Amino acid sequence: MEATGNILESKDINLFYGKTHALKDVTMGIPERSITAIIGPSGCGKSTFLRCLNRMNDLVPGVRITGSISYRGKNIYDKDVDVVGLRKSIGMVFQKPNPFPMSIYDNVAYGPRIHGIKDKKRLNEIVEKSLKQAFLWDEVGSRQQESAMSLSGGQQQRLCIARCLAVEPEIILMDEPCSALDPIATSKIEDLMRALKEKYTIVIVTHNMQQAARVSDRTAFFLMGDLIEYDATKKIFENPRDKRTEDYITGRFG
Numbered sequence: 001m002e003a004t005g006n007i008l009e010s011k012d013i014n015l016f017y018g019k020t021h022a023l024k025d026v027t028m029g030i031p032e033r034s035i036t037a038i039i040g041p042s043g044c045g046k047s048t049f050l051r052c053l054n055r056m057n058d059l060v061p062g063v064r065i066t067g068s069i070s071y072r073g074k075n076i077y078d079k080d081v082d083v084v085g086l087r088k089s090i091g092m093v094f095q096k097p098n099p100f101p102m103s104i105y106d107n108v109a110y111g112p113r114i115h116g117i118k119d120k121k122r123l124n125e126i127v128e129k130s131l132k133q134a135f136l137w138d139e140v141g142s143r144q145q146e147s148a149m150s151l152s153g154g155q156q157q158r159l160c161i162a163r164c165l166a167v168e169p170e171i172i173l174m175d176e177p178c179s180a181l182d183p184i185a186t187s188k189i190e191d192l193m194r195a196l197k198e199k200y201t202i203v204i205v206t207h208n209m210q211q212a213a214r215v216s217d218r219t220a221f222f223l224m225g226d227l228i229e230y231d232a233t234k235k236i237f238e239n240p241r242d243k244r245t246e247d248y249i250t251g252r253f254g
């Protein structure tokens, strides 16, 4: 690990969608094996920033990015970076559960197969381990050949997390992973996140401030593309430095 103790470091990131300046000089470090929450009003650049962390914005036409993001000390925007490998190490879970229309087993085995694992026994082990890690084994272990579409929304989201874990990432980016889920399914995902941070680094975008306060170690508050304040979650919620952070977390705007 680098001297800073951060697994990811963004430095002076600016991002433009055509003329829209969506991120402005964003500099922040993300500590390993912790949960970092990104909060802020709609359109402030939360998802854009999250997508910068594994170069998902490369897929958006007309995007221009300046600055750097180091992953274990290496700039992920360098020309020689293998983006497929990068996204294996830095996985992503989306707002709406998006299982593939195939069996539970095939969903989880999908990534390892793409990365060349063919041995049935090895795949079985990976699928079992990933389903267990995603707190899903007890519910679906005996019905792995059933369609993933038959699962509940919360189970589908945990399946998407299992699918992400199956390729052994180090970092998991979560873009409002609970916004389509009910409170019980949400609390299961939150329990899962707490367990996963023993081994993984999690960055979560959330509209739900209580969720940020409940699960994260550090919180970043964005406003119109600027990183306004970034600190220990307790500090952000109990004693923020910036008036704008205070106004947001107390519900005075946004």
Ligand SMILES: Nc1ncnc2c1ncn2[C@@H]1O[C@H](COP(=O)(O)OP(=O)(O)OP(=O)(O)O)[C@@H](O)[C@H]1O
Binding pocket: 017, 020, 022, 040, 041, 042, 043, 044, 045, 046, 047, 048, 049, 060, 207
């Ligand atoms: N693909 C795109 N093309 C053009 N502009 C975009 C694109 N994606 C986002 N933007 C713009 O960039 C800004 C930041 O958007 P972003 O989605 O990152 O915000 P957000 O904080 O995640 O919002 P929300 O909470 O509503 O999801 C907004 O002004 C948005 O309209």
